[in-house]
Amino acid sequence: MSDGPAKPGDKRRQPDDVRGEVTEPGTFRIERLLPGPIERVWSYLTDPQKRRRWFGAGPMELRAGGLVKLQFKFSELSAEKTPPNKADECEVPGRVTRCDPPRLLSYTWGNEPNASEVTFELTPQGKDVLLVITHRRLGDRGTMVSVAGGWHTHLGLLTDLLSGGGPRPFWATKIQMEEQYLKRFESLDNISFLHLENKGDV
Secondary structure, X not given: OOOOOOOOOOOOOOOOOOOOEEEEOOEEEEEEEEEOOHHHHHHHHHOHHHHOOOOOXXXXXXXXXXXXXXXXXXHHOOOOOOOXXXXXXXXXXXXXXXXXXXXXXXXXXXXXXXXXXXXXXEEEEOOEEEEEEEEEOOOOHHHHHHHHHHHHHHHHHHXXXXXXXXXXXXXXXXXXXXXXXXXXXXXXXXXXXXXXXXXXXX
């Protein structure tokens, strides 16, 4: 059982079962305390060859307005084969909205006017680094569940990688986490999501 998220100044590593949360309509937030230093964690967010080992490859221009092209191949993330009813590859374009190495990175998830936005915030805590991921402008409950399960799973892979362990099975973990988040988010109000979707921006 989880002993809860680390408090400010607490050097305990956060267990994998600490869930992310909905902080406001259309916004999901999750955090992990990872082995540092901060430059190492930053490189796994920005270097395509390192990023592909836990998330997705592809170029990223580290400046405001820079192009992003995330290239996912899920069968490369673990030894688990991609289920026949799941796509093994996909590509997500976007643009960098903020970049302050090695502490802050934000980019859009897609190029549409109402595209969602993901932000990575890194804060040193002794020898560790607190990584906070906030994904905003999520348009409906189904998207929220998929995003939550995805970030939880990918962060688990990053934790395995930075800790020197073997990667957990990607698809089995993601499917399990989506089921758990679906139960947690049952009370979310679709009216809020519809309002957010029509607004198009924060």
